[in-house]
Amino acid sequence: MPAPNKTSRRDFIKLSSLAGGGLLLGFSWSSAEVGTSVIMNPANFTGELGFNSYLSIATNGTITIFSPNPELGQNIMTSFPMIVAEELDADWTKVKVLQAPLDTAKFDRQLTGGSGAIPHSWKRLRTAGASARFLLVAAAAKKWDTDATACTTSNGYVIHTLTGKKLSYGELAEEAAAISLPPDVPLKNRKDFKIIGSSPRNVENKKIITGKGIFGLDFYREGMVMAMIQRPPSFGTKVKSVDATAAKAMPGIIDVVTFKNNVAIVGKSTWAIMKARKAVKIEYTKDGNIESSSDHDQLLVSMLNSDKATERRKDGDVATAFKQAATIITSEYQCPFLPHNAMEPMNFFADVRPDGVELIGPTQTPASARQATAKLLNIPEDKITVEITRLGGGFGRRLKFDFVLEAAELSSIIKKPVKVIWTREDDMMGGSYRPAVRYRFEAALDEKGNLIGYKLRGAGINLNNSTRPDNFPSGAVDNLVIDSIEHISPVTTGAWRAPVTNFLAFAEQAFLDEVALAAGKDPVQFRLELLQKARTKPAGAIKYSIDRMETVIKQAAEKSGWGTKKGVSQGFSVYFSHSSYVAQVCEVVMEANKPVVKKIYAVSDCGEVVNKNGALQQVMGGIVDGYGHAMFGKLTFKDGAAEQMNFDQYRMIRMSEIPEIEAHFIDNGIDPTGLGEPALPPTGGAVANAIFKATGTRIKNQPFIDEPPFKTSKGF
Amino acid sequence: MASAMPRINPAVILHLNGDKIIKGREPCLIAISVIDFFKTGLCFNFRGNKKGHMAIFKLHINGKERQVDVEPDTPLLWILRDHLGLVGAKFSCGIGECGACTVLVDDKAIRSCGFRVSKIKTSKITTIEGLSVNGDHPLQLAWDEVDVPQCGYCQAGQIMQAVALLKMNPKPTDGEIDERMDFNLCRCGAYHRIRDAIKLASTKI
Numbered sequence: 001m002p003a004p005n006k007t008s009r010r011d012f013i014k015l016s017s018l019a020g021g022g023l024l025l026g027f028s029w030s031s032a033e034v035g036t037s038v039i040m041n042p043a044n045f046t047g048e049l050g051f052n053s054y055l056s057i058a059t060n061g062t063i064t065i066f067s068p069n070p071e072l073g074q075n076i077m078t079s080f081p082m083i084v085a086e087e088l089d090a091d092w093t094k095v096k097v098l099q100a101p102l103d104t105a106k107f108d109r110q111l112t113g114g115s116g117a118i119p120h121s122w123k124r125l126r127t128a129g130a131s132a133r134f135l136l137v138a139a140a141a142k143k144w145d146t147d148a149t150a151c152t153t154s155n156g157y158v159i160h161t162l163t164g165k166k167l168s169y170g171e172l173a174e175e176a177a178a179i180s181l182p183p184d185v186p187l188k189n190r191k192d193f194k195i196i197g198s199s200p201r202n203v204e205n206k207k208i209i210t211g212k213g214i215f216g217l218d219f220y221r222e223g224m225v226m227a228m229i230q231r232p233p234s235f236g237t238k239v240k241s242v243d244a245t246a247a248k249a250m251p252g253i254i255d256v257v258t259f260k261n262n263v264a265i266v267g268k269s270t271w272a273i274m275k276a277r278k279a280v281k282i283e284y285t286k287d288g289n290i291e292s293s294s295d296h297d298q299l300l301v302s303m304l305n306s307d308k309a310t311e312r313r314k315d316g317d318v319a320t321a322f323k324q325a326a327t328i329i330t331s332e333y334q335c336p337f338l339p340h341n342a343m344e345p346m347n348f349f350a351d352v353r354p355d356g357v358e359l360i361g362p363t364q365t366p367a368s369a370r371q372a373t374a375k376l377l378n379i380p381e382d383k384i385t386v387e388i389t390r391l392g393g394g395f396g397r398r399l400k401f402d403f404v405l406e407a408a409e410l411s412s413i414i415k416k417p418v419k420v421i422w423t424r425e426d427d428m429m430g431g432s433y434r435p436a437v438r439y440r441f442e443a444a445l446d447e448k449g450n451l452i453g454y455k456l457r458g459a460g461i462n463l464n465n466s467t468r469p470d471n472f473p474s475g476a477v478d479n480l481v482i483d484s485i486e487h488i489s490p491v492t493t494g495a496w497r498a499p500v501t502n503f504l505a506f507a508e509q510a511f512l513d514e515v516a517l518a519a520g521k522d523p524v525q526f527r528l529e530l531l532q533k534a535r536t537k538p539a540g541a542i543k544y545s546i547d548r549m550e551t552v553i554k555q556a557a558e559k560s561g562w563g564t565k566k567g568v569s570q571g572f573s574v575y576f577s578h579s580s581y582v583a584q585v586c587e588v589v590m591e592a593n594k595p596v597v598k599k600i601y602a603v604s605d606c607g608e609v610v611n612k613n614g615a616l617q618q619v620m621g622g623i624v625d626g627y628g629h630a631m632f633g634k635l636t637f638k639d640g641a642a643e644q645m646n647f648d649q650y651r652m653i654r655m656s657e658i659p660e661i662e663a664h665f666i667d668n669g670i671d672p673t674g675l676g677e678p679a680l681p682p683t684g685g686a687v688a689n690a691i692f693k694a695t696g697t698r699i700k701n702q703p704f705i706d707e708p709p710f711k712t713s714k715g716f
Numbered sequence: 717m718a719s720a721m722p723r724i725n726p727a728v729i730l731h732l733n734g735d736k737i738i739k740g741r742e743p744c745l746i747a748i749s750v751i752d753f754f755k756t757g758l759c760f761n762f763r764g765n766k767k768g769h770m771a772i773f774k775l776h777i778n779g780k781e782r783q784v785d786v787e788p789d790t791p792l793l794w795i796l797r798d799h800l801g802l803v804g805a806k807f808s809c810g811i812g813e814c815g816a817c818t819v820l821v822d823d824k825a826i827r828s829c830g831f832r833v834s835k836i837k838t839s840k841i842t843t844i845e846g847l848s849v850n851g852d853h854p855l856q857l858a859w860d861e862v863d864v865p866q867c868g869y870c871q872a873g874q875i876m877q878a879v880a881l882l883k884m885n886p887k888p889t890d891g892e893i894d895e896r897m898d899f900n901l902c903r904c905g906a907y908h909r910i911r912d913a914i915k916l917a918s919t920k921i
Contacts, residue, residue: 074866201860205859208871209875210845211844214868218803220803226798270797270807271787271790271791271794272787341903343869344808390868392869393869393903424810425810617866617909620905620909621904625905646811647901654900655894655910658907
């Protein structure tokens with residue numbers, strides 16, 4: 001593929017004939033906002049789909065938009081094109097969306113993580129759509145020998161306002177080719193939005209509900225082989241010896257290959273490999289600390305008393321505040337490791353050939369995966385292509401690319417195209433977990449119940465900073481210190497949906513309720529008072545919007561009828577993460593002497609809601625995820641090995657266990673922020689606070705199911 | 717419906733799945749009895765070779781007769797995915813706990829990951845690919861209308877489980893829906909919409 005020509009903004013859009021008629025309006029997603037762009041060489045895309053970023057308009061009016069970011073259920077393949085189509089004034093029913101492969105020259109931030117795609121691309125995508133619309137209008141004006149201001153657009157047509165004459169985008173695309181683009185194309189006023197804020201369905205629904213092979217595990221190519229890899233079952237061990245004689249003689253087995261600490265069973269069918277895998281005899285030897293969960297529990301407690309913590313934020317004079325305090329509240333909270341358990345187990349296809357490398361599969365970070373593969377195989381990056389399939393869930397696990405490297409290394413050894421498949425057991429035993437963390441909170445209240453001092457220490461296993469030092473209530477407390485300490489373990493950890501905040505939010509919001517109780521204040525009122533303090537007399541830097549947080553708190557209280565309901569115990573929680581604000585109220589009732597979570601209200605402020613339907617889905621899914629894992633999620637270790645290996649031993653939330661959810665959004669027109677993660681963090685806190693209200697029992701550890709009031713000395 | 721109570725596994729029963737004792741939810745449907753295994757195995761033409769036993773199986777899948785030459789213990793899931801290119805049924809847990817691999821065997825929902833080919837005999841198999849010609853089965857249409865999928869990986873299995881449910885009980889209550897759909901996991905937490913889609917489809921069947 002020839003390198004794209006860098007050119008000036010003025011030449012931003014270049015049109016060229018398509019083989020099938022119509023035109024391609026090339027734009028670069030990476031630089032739609034900045035001064036340089038990319039012109040597509042017409043030879044590049046003739047008859048070939050999938051390697052350039054572009055918006056194409058066919059003569060029949062069909063608009064094709066490439067979506068660069070990996071789709072794992074956050075609905076980006078629908079939301080991104082909606083933004084382009086809005087500014088283009090396209091007929092949404094005629095928009096086709098295709099997943100773009102990795103192309104760092106044309107796209108930037110081609111990854112899925114941190115709920116960052118929408119805020120990053122909002123203006124870029126709008127500019128891309130608006131630029132194409134500008135050219136189409138100019139082409140129509142020229143045809144009608146009138147001024148562009150005499151024309152409007154609607155649903156894929158340019159309309160002459162006076163006469164009502166109209167031309168479709170398909171008819172105009174060719175004319176638009178000769179027109180150059182001014183440096184600044186105006187964007188729509190949000191009151192004119194028709195597509196943004198609507199609820200179109202997921203563009204891949206049809207493929208999903210008819211069972212099309214769109215996921216990585218579905219990928220097949222003639223001549224490829226399959227492989228499973230036996231990795232050391234215990235963290236802190238390595239391969240000592242391998243006897244694969246019996247396995248190699250089994251039907252359908254091509255080879256058994258050992259590299260690093262991996263024993264790869266290569267074969268023609270999955271079942272043959274699964275059977276042969278059991279016949280491979282591997283001995284392991286110690287290669288580091290062999291840790292169990294009981295060790296971690298002790299470690300976390302002792303780390304909280306260490307003098308080696310790293311300071312993350314300090315405001316005022318904490319020691320004096322605690323000396324002067326009328327009341328001091330101290331509390332500790334702990335969570336276990338969690339596997340991600342994406343429904344599609346890890347997998348990747350690699351074909352390492354002398355002329356280059358092809359990587360195909362589900363990854364959240366195609367660019368990093370390619371970079372690492374280039375380094376591993378000592379091949380220049382431009383010799384490696386990465387195609388992104390739909391991801392059967394990610395939850396942060398697919399930000400790592402260990403499985404990509406395995407496939408690439410194995411293919412380079414066996415000199416064959418290979419798809420590496422993980423089983424559920426491989427997935428749950430294979431690491432990159434949400435780290436186990438323990439927090440200690442201390443709060444100092446004066447005699448009037450004002451929060452005058454606050455301390456938070458986080459201790460994490462393989463988690464460098466288990467705190468978010470600038471999050472609320474930072475800024476609202478004059479004397480505050482936040483620090484953290486880490487234990488380095490052979491148990492590998494990584495990002496897990498809403499990293500850190502997925503547990504920190506629960507701990508903070510539950511602790512704030514403890515403090516409110518001690519201060520004799522209503523939990524909602526207590527939070528609002530703290531925000532008012534942050535507004536009128538801020539302590540240190542404030543890195544969240546007080547107004548936005550206040551609004552979601554008030555709205556959640558109002559929507560849920562906070563404090564007005566009889567026979568229902570309500571718990572409150574609010575959290576700012578990944579640039580969005582979410583407040584939740586959980587309602588619990590007692591049934592047969594046990595608390596039952598009936599309903600969760602959520603009020604979210606993610607700015608402009610791009611896709612209402614999709615946003616609702618993210619909030620509901622985030623709440624179910626947050627609730628399910630807070631209640632049931634637990635991965636423990638014995639002698640370095642995960643003790644839960646599959647869904648018969650690891651409990652995940654099922655349909656009969658979900659509460660009713662009522663979700664609301666703040667309509668404030670602020671540029672949008674992400675929603676893949678922000679609804680999850682507040683849930684655990686709202687639930688635990690409601691359970692406390694109902695039972696008087698304060699849950700401090702996850703999973704809740706292992707704690708009173710659920711677990712009693714008599715068992716369940 | 718909503719419950720924070722410890723859930724009692726509906727069927728904590730030990731049964732035999734090949735060489736491994738596992739705990740399952742629908743023992744009657746995924747368990748392979750040793751006797752059945754040999755009985756069925758003997759019905760077929762075994763071709764012994766030094767590397768293992770292969771056999772030819774004639775299967776009725778999505779209204780067509782398909783023939784595969786595989787080891788008799790091969791689970792239906794891998795026949796579909798590896799041998800017939802029908803990838804709608806998904807692999808996720810491999811032990812019948814998540815339902816991603818759900819297909820119909822004579823209108824009953826089974827977990828194809830543990831259902832061996834030798835067990836199939838003359839049963840008619842329906843996968844998501846064979847549910848309708850144009851993807852317009854009432855449940856598929858409802859899934860689209862309610863916009864159920866997030867990542868989408870579990871959804872074919874969810875739909876097939878729902879097909880079996882509505883065949884058995886065309887007008888299920890919420891509780892009856894939950895009871896049957898509890899066999900299927902959705903990691904994205906799309907359960908509310910799955911339930912809504914089933915209710916919508918039940919008004920149209």
